[in-house]
Every structure is written in C-alpha cells, then in structure tokens.
Amino acid sequence: MNLRFDIEKQLGEFSLKINSEISGERIGIFGSSGSGKSTLVHLIAGLLHPDSGELYLDETCLYSNRKRIDLSPEQRRIALVFQQAMLFPHLGVKANLLYGYKRCRPEHRKISPEALTKVLNLEHLLQRGVGNLSGGEKQRVALGRAVLANPRLLIMDEPLSALDDSLRYQIIPYLRSVSEEFRIPYLFISHSITEMQLMTDRVLVVRDGRISGISTPDELARTNMALSPHGYMNLLRLKDPVMLEGLYHYPWGTGSLIVSNGREEGESLFELSSRDIILFKKNPEAISARNLIECRVAEMFDSGGRKGIVLESGSQRLVAEIVRTAAEELEISPGATLFAAIKATSFRRLG
Amino acid sequence: MNLTPSDIAAVALSMKIAITATLISLPFGFAVAGLIVFGQFRGKVLLEVLVNLPLTLPPVVIGYFLLLLLGKHGWAGSALRAAGIEIIFTWKAAVIASATVGFPLLVRSIRLGMDSIDRQLLQASRSLGAPWYDTLATIVLPLSFRGMLAGSSLMFARSLGEFGATIIVAGNIPGLTQTIPLAIYDYASSPTGTTMALSLCLVSVVLSVAILFVHEGIGKKLEDGRSQ
Numbered sequence: 001m002n003l004r005f006d007i008e009k010q011l012g013e014f015s016l017k018i019n020s021e022i023s024g025e026r027i028g029i030f031g032s033s034g035s036g037k038s039t040l041v042h043l044i045a046g047l048l049h050p051d052s053g054e055l056y057l058d059e060t061c062l063y064s065n066r067k068r069i070d071l072s073p074e075q076r077r078i079a080l081v082f083q084q085a086m087l088f089p090h091l092g093v094k095a096n097l098l099y100g101y102k103r104c105r106p107e108h109r110k111i112s113p114e115a116l117t118k119v120l121n122l123e124h125l126l127q128r129g130v131g132n133l134s135g136g137e138k139q140r141v142a143l144g145r146a147v148l149a150n151p152r153l154l155i156m157d158e159p160l161s162a163l164d165d166s167l168r169y170q171i172i173p174y175l176r177s178v179s180e181e182f183r184i185p186y187l188f189i190s191h192s193i194t195e196m197q198l199m200t201d202r203v204l205v206v207r208d209g210r211i212s213g214i215s216t217p218d219e220l221a222r223t224n225m226a227l228s229p230h231g232y233m234n235l236l237r238l239k240d241p242v243m244l245e246g247l248y249h250y251p252w253g254t255g256s257l258i259v260s261n262g263r264e265e266g267e268s269l270f271e272l273s274s275r276d277i278i279l280f281k282k283n284p285e286a287i288s289a290r291n292l293i294e295c296r297v298a299e300m301f302d303s304g305g306r307k308g309i310v311l312e313s314g315s316q317r318l319v320a321e322i323v324r325t326a327a328e329e330l331e332i333s334p335g336a337t338l339f340a341a342i343k344a345t346s347f348r349r350l351g
Numbered sequence: 352m353n354l355t356p357s358d359i360a361a362v363a364l365s366m367k368i369a370i371t372a373t374l375i376s377l378p379f380g381f382a383v384a385g386l387i388v389f390g391q392f393r394g395k396v397l398l399e400v401l402v403n404l405p406l407t408l409p410p411v412v413i414g415y416f417l418l419l420l421l422g423k424h425g426w427a428g429s430a431l432r433a434a435g436i437e438i439i440f441t442w443k444a445a446v447i448a449s450a451t452v453g454f455p456l457l458v459r460s461i462r463l464g465m466d467s468i469d470r471q472l473l474q475a476s477r478s479l480g481a482p483w484y485d486t487l488a489t490i491v492l493p494l495s496f497r498g499m500l501a502g503s504s505l506m507f508a509r510s511l512g513e514f515g516a517t518i519i520v521a522g523n524i525p526g527l528t529q530t531i532p533l534a535i536y537d538y539a540s541s542p543t544g545t546t547m548a549l550s551l552c553l554v555s556v557v558l559s560v561a562i563l564f565v566h567e568g569i570g571k572k573l574e575d576g577r578s579q
Contacts, residue, residue, distance in 0.1 A: 074480045074482050082471050084471070086471045090494060103481055103485070145475075
C-alpha cells in the first residue's frame with residue numbers, strides 16, 4: 001500500500017499541512033493529542049474534505065482539487081475502527097458485523113463472516129445485543145465489522161485507548177491475527193510507542209499539524225526514550241518456561257530470563273523498561289536481582305541527556321538506559337562486555 | 352356523558368385531522384430536522400427561525416396568512432382552484448392549519464433525537480460503504496425514532512386542540528369542519544350548552560391522557576429493547 005498526500009486543511013485556529021508519501025502494510029501515525037493525526041485520518045477516509053491538495057491511495061486519486069476529484073467515503077473503501085467501538089446500538093452483534101459486508105460489492109468480498117468470527121472468537125456473541133458486551137468484546141465486534149467491509153485500507157484510530165491495560169493487551173493479538181490472516185493493509189493511530197512497536201513497521205510522526213518525520217517503531221522508541229515516562233520499552237516474546245522455586249525461567253539469548261509473573265502455556269509477551277536494567281562493568285557476584293546477564297554492547301545511541309545501550313546476548317537484544325555521566329564513568333563503548341541486572345518482578349506480562 | 356351525533360362527528364373529524372396532519376408532516380419534519388442538525392449551509396438560522404415562527408405567532412395570525420395564501424385570490428389558492436382543488440372551508444384546510452401550528456413541535460422533538468446521535472456512528476456507517484441516504488435510512492431514522500414518536504404525539508395532541516388558525520381557514524361548519532375545540536366554543540357561547548361542553552372537554556382529556564400513555568409506553572418499550 002502506498003499513501004501519497006499533499007493536503008491542507010484549516011479547522012478554526014488549527015492548520016494541518018501534510019506533504020508526505022509512505023509505503024507499507026502496517027503503517028503507524030504517531031502524535032500527541034491535538035497533533036492532527038485524527039484529522040489526517042478523517043481526511044484520508046473522506047469524512048472531512050481538504051481545503052486543497054491531492055491525496056492518493058496506490059494509483060487511486062481520492063482527492064484532488066486540481067482535477068476536481070473528491071471520492072465519497074463509500075467510494076474510497078477505507079474502513080474505520082474508532083477509539084470507542086461505535087457499534088450501532090439498534091442492531092445486534094450479527095447485524096453490526098454484516099453492516100459493511102452487505103454493502104460490499106460481491107467481487108470485493110474476500111473475507112467471509114464465518115472465517116472472521118472464528119479468528120476474532122465472536123461465534124458465541126452473534127445472537128447478542130450490543131448493549132451488554134464488555135469493552136473488549138465491543139472493540140472486537142467493531143474490528144470485525146470494519147474487516148468484513150473488505151476495505152482496501154483499514155484505519156484504526158486509537159482503538160485501544162478507551163480500554164484498560166488488561167483488556168488492551170487482550171485485543172492486540174486479535175488485531176495482529178486479523179492483519180496476518182486477512183492481509184489488509186492498515187493505518188494504526190496512537191500516541192503509545194509500545195502500541196506502535198507492537199502493531200506497525202513504519203511510523204509517520206505528526207506534530208502540530210505537520211509531518212515531523214517517518215521512522216521505524218524502534219527508532220521512534222529510541223528518540224523518545226528520555227522523554228517517555230517509562231523510557232524505552234523492550235518487548236519480549238518468551239515461551240517454554242521452566243518453573244523453579246516459583247519463578248519462570250525462559251530461554252533467552254545464551255542463557256535464560258527469570259520472570260515472576262510468567263505463564264506456562266503458549267507464548268507470552270512481556271514489557272521491560274530500559275530504566276529497570278542496571279549495568280555493571282564487572283560481575284557484582286551477590287545481588288538480589290534474579291537476572292544477571294553477561295552481554296555485549298552492540299551499539300549506543302543518544303536520547304535527550306541519556307544514553308541508550310543496546311545489549312546483545314546471542315541473537316537477542318535489550319535496550320538499557322543510563323545517564324551520560326554513568327556511560328562515561330563505566331567507559332562503555334560498542335563491543336564491551338557488561339553485566340545487566342534485572343529484577344524478576346520488573347517484567348510486565350502484556351499477553 | 353351525553354354526546355350528540357354532531358359531537359361524535361366533531362370527535363371523529365378531530366381525530367382524522369390530527370392523524371392526517373401528523374402523518375403528512377412527519378417526512379417533512381424529519382427532513383427539516385435533518386437539515387438543521389446535519390446540514391452546513393448559509394441561511395440555517397433563517398430556516399430555524401421560520402420553522403419555529405408558528406410557536407410564537409398567535410394561531411389566528413397563522414390562520415390569516417394561510418387564508419391569504421390559500422384563498423380565492425392567494426397564489427396557491429388560485430393555482431389549486433384552477434386544478435379543481437378546493438381547500439378553504441374544507442377539512443383539508445383544517446389539516447393544513449394543524450400541520451402548520453404543530454410543525455415546530457414535531458421538528459424540535461426530532462431534532463433532540465438526532466442531536467443525541469453520536470456523529471461517529473454516522474462516520475462509521477459511511478466508512479463501511481453506506482451512501483448518505485443509506486446512512487439516513489439505516490442509522491439516523493431508527494435512532495431518531497423516539498424523537499419522531501415524541502414529536503408525533505405532541506403534534507397529534509396539539510392538532511386535537513387547534514382552534515385559532517382552524518376557525519379562520521376552515522370555518523366552523525358542523526359535520527364538515529367542526530372539530531372538538533370549535534364545538535366546545537359553540538356550546539360555551541350558548542347558555543344551555545354547559546353539560547355538552549363538559550362532555551366534549553372530558554373526551555378531550557381522555558384522548559390527551561391516552562396519547563400520553565401510548566407515548567410513554569412505546570418509549571419504555573424502545574428503551575428496554577435497546578438495553579437488551
């Protein structure tokens with residue numbers, strides 16, 4: 001999917017001027033509240049009209065004031081998933097799911113309702129009304145409804161921000177499996193770097209109604225490490241733990257990671273803040289942290305007044321964050337060997 | 352309670368006029384409310400003022416304007432007359448009078464219903480492939496239904512009680528254009544008509560209470576249905 005835009009829109013005091021091009025199947029739009037990211041997706045979906053400019057999705061011109069083209073939302077085939085599920089309250093789950101499907105031309109119907117309800121685990125909800133669904137169920141139905149419209153592009157406008165943490169990370173596997181199973185390119189809008197890391201390959205960064213850059217989610221996380229309240233979030237997919245003395249020992253790198261809140265079955269996703277890793281130049285021998293990992297410094301980067309240290313153990317990597325003076329005192333440089341101490345309780349299981 | 356045949360005719364005619372006026376006004380009320388709530392155009396304030404004008408104008412003034420419009424020499428009246436349609440001093444004139452006077456109440460209620468619809472529901476519908484008219488029919492219409500129902504019952508009740516505009520454009524002809532309020536007016540003008548006037552007043556009260564019960568009942572049913 002290729003998205004090319006050169007559009008302007010004035011909304012009261014706020015002015016949006018976007019001139020960019022981005023390609024990929026899993027694109028993120030990142031920005032703080034009020035940066036203009038929602039306005040941008042509304043312009044892409046045809047729910048707002050630009051004042052001037054051009055907007056292309058692949059070879060299709062969605063809008064051009066020069067050519068006098070302005071496709072209506074239904075002509076664009078761009079489905080939206082909102083922050084709140086926005087299910088139609090007068091329709092049941094099944095009717096909500098089929099709303100877009102029924103309006104989709106038969107030649108575009110590549111995803112069947114049966115396949116989708118299975119992937120999203122919605123079979124048992126089909127006969128229910130939407131009023132008494134939980135937040136997570138509502139968002140799954142909203143996602144299913146958008147996917148069943150068989151869109152060319154799916155836009156997810158902060159679909160997780162209305163959910164609490166536990167529900168948020170229950171939904172992410174569904175979002176990922178829908179994307180993997182049905183191969184629909186999507187735009188994922190969020191102000192969460194962790195969500196960008198989990199959901200996207202390329203990120204368009206919006207600030208004050210302008211594009212301030214295009215980066216990978218990892219670059220974004222590195223750039224914002226010092227500013228972010230939790231630093232750089234390492235996302236670890238771990239599986240096949242061994243239980244020893246009430247702790248989970250997951251194979252990782254050349255050794256193992258010891259985690260207090262693991263899960264025996266399946267793969268688990270953990271979050272570890274770069275600020276929860278303490279670095280030692282020599283083996284400290286006796287410490288309370290359950291993880292003491294010998295690793296190599298693969299690379300280093302600057303973020304604000306901090307240093308990001310990319311640690312490598314086997315094929316696995318972790319980012320630790322230290323202040324610049326600490327880096328100087330420890331004389332850390334790429335290729336050096338360090339010991340990383342991590343408490344078993346510092347890992348947060350997301351799913 | 353003692354009703355004469357002409358009283359029964361007045362009750363039947365009132366019902367007929369109120370039902371017809373409400374049914375005719377509903378699609379227009381829905382369209383005007385939709386235009387005011389969702390439309391973005393110049394002159395929107397003027398439209399709102401015009402729609403609400405009958406609320407503030409004395410009904411007799413409305414009746415007089417309608418008489419000028421639909422009368423023999425009025426531009427609409429002469430055109431209708433040329434087409435062989437007679438309006439003034441028929442029950443149809445009473446329908447037009449009731450519809451004009453009750454229209455703002457209908458529009459206001461439908462507007463309230465439409466205002467409570469989250470705009471993102473409409474955006475969701477459009478992004479799922481529904482053209483605007485489809486969104487109007489499948490999202491706005493059902494979600495405005497309570498407002499339409501409330502507006503219809505208000506308008507129906509207002510039509511049953513309409514007097515000033517009706518007497519100007521439809522007259523007070525027993526069996527032909529005489530409605531409940533006009534019949535009560537006749538009885539009230541006669542020194543022996545008190546009992547008959549009270550009987551018709553009682554009919555009015557019963558009808559109004561019944562309308563309110565129906566209105567509340569359907570509203571409650573809709574609410575229960577939605578929360579399931």
